[in-house]
Amino acid sequence: MSAEVYAIASGKGGTGKTTVSINLGVSLAGLGTRVIVIDADIAMPNVGLLLGEDKINKTYHDYIAGHSSIEEIIYEGPGGLKFIPGSLTLDNIAEIDTTRVVELIDYLKHRFDFILIDTAPGISRETAVVLESADNTFLVVNPEISSVVDSLKIKVYVEMKERSIKGIILNRTNIYQIHSPSEIDESEDEIPDEDIKNILESSIYGRVPEDRIIKKASFQRVPAVLLEPSANASVFFKSIASKIAGYEYDFEYQQKVSDKSSLLKKIISLFSIRKNKNENKN
Ligand SMILES: Nc1ncnc2c1ncn2[C@@H]1O[C@H](COP(=O)(O)OP(=O)(O)O)[C@@H](O)[C@H]1O
Numbered sequence: 041m042s043a044e045v046y047a048i049a050s051g052k053g054g055t056g057k058t059t060v061s062i063n064l065g066v067s068l069a070g071l072g073t074r075v076i077v078i079d080a081d082i083a084m085p086n087v088g089l090l091l092g093e094d095k096i097n098k099t100y101h102d103y104i105a106g107h108s109s110i111e112e113i114i115y116e117g118p119g120g121l122k123f124i125p126g127s128l129t130l131d132n133i134a135e136i137d138t139t140r141v142v143e144l145i146d147y148l149k150h151r152f153d154f155i156l157i158d159t160a161p162g163i164s165r166e167t168a169v170v171l172e173s174a175d176n177t178f179l180v181v182n183p184e185i186s187s188v189v190d191s192l193k194i195k196v197y198v199e200m201k202e203r204s205i206k207g208i209i210l211n212r213t214n215i216y217q218i219h220s221p222s223e224i225d226e227s228e229d230e231i232p233d234e235d236i237k238n239i240l241e242s243s244i245y246g247r248v249p250e251d252r253i254i255k256k257a258s259f260q261r262v263p264a265v266l267l268e269p270s271a272n273a274s275v276f277f278k279s280i281a282s283k284i285a286g287y288e289y290d291f292e293y294q295q296k297v298s299d300k301s302s303l304l305k306k307i308i309s310l311f312s313i314r315k316n317k318n319e320n321k322n
Pocket residue numbers: 050052053054055056057058059060211212213248249250251252254255258273
């Protein structure tokens with residue numbers, strides 16, 4: 041068994057790469073898979089911060105610099121997730137050693153089902169290494185023309201290196217339909233899906249609504265899908281994770297769950313992802 045390795049990338053910062061990485065990570069772990077999120081963003085490493093980890097000693101960057109072993113940089117996150125934090129100081133940022141990144145991914149591939157790598161925006165040397173090492177890349181894009189165009193260079197780079205774009209994760213959208221993600225109304229406020237697909241020549245793999253739960257979750261340092269499993273954004277994160285893992289997600293069931301009391305809501309929603317055939321897996 042070898043893990044599926046996904047880079048989570050975007051052309052510019054602030055599109056939601058870290059939010060997507062940790063929420064998909066926890067959702068995939070909730071499905072019973074072995075998942076690790078790696079924080080490969082040197083400039084803004086905040087995976088550890090958002091997962092509520094206060095005792096970070098060795099990091100991804102210490103490992104890259106040859107200052108620590110792989111075992112030392114793996115941490116237990118919430119909801120069964122494992123993670124490798126990035127370094128908050130600049131002291132140990134050495135020249136990126138490509139071989140060490142490749143060795144790290146090889147090691148993890150044998151121990152996990154999914155490896156999600158949160159990257160720095162754009163194509164710096166550190167991100168390039170990740171894009172080359174991952175089999176697939178998700179482009180995290182906001183529904184604005186600049187965000188879409190900025191991600192084009194990532195897509196071109198990934199394909200130049202003969203890797204694949206798994207698809208676009210359209211984050212912070214106001215156009216979504218909770219009952220069925222396929223019934224989406226076009227609106228004049230957001231760039232149409234067709235334009236996004238045409239510019240990036242990639243499909244929209246999933247969409248995540250603009251939701252205040254994300255701010256609350258980052259303040260409380262708990263991933264949104266755990267803090268409020270039935271919040272809009274959480275529901276969509278879980279549906280994307282289900283698609284990645286090859287499960288079918290019951291949107292209507294989730295909607296009914298949101299009318300129930302909070303504790304019950306949490307319990308039901310944790311178990312409402314129903315296993316189905318692997319036909320969705322692409
Ligand atoms: N779906 C969303 N709804 C509301 N706010 C969001 C959403 N996704 C991200 N944000 C906010 O946008 C900002 C950038 O998100 P972050 O995940 O840190 O982006 P990146 O890692 O790409 O720089 C954060 O303040 C985050 O809380």
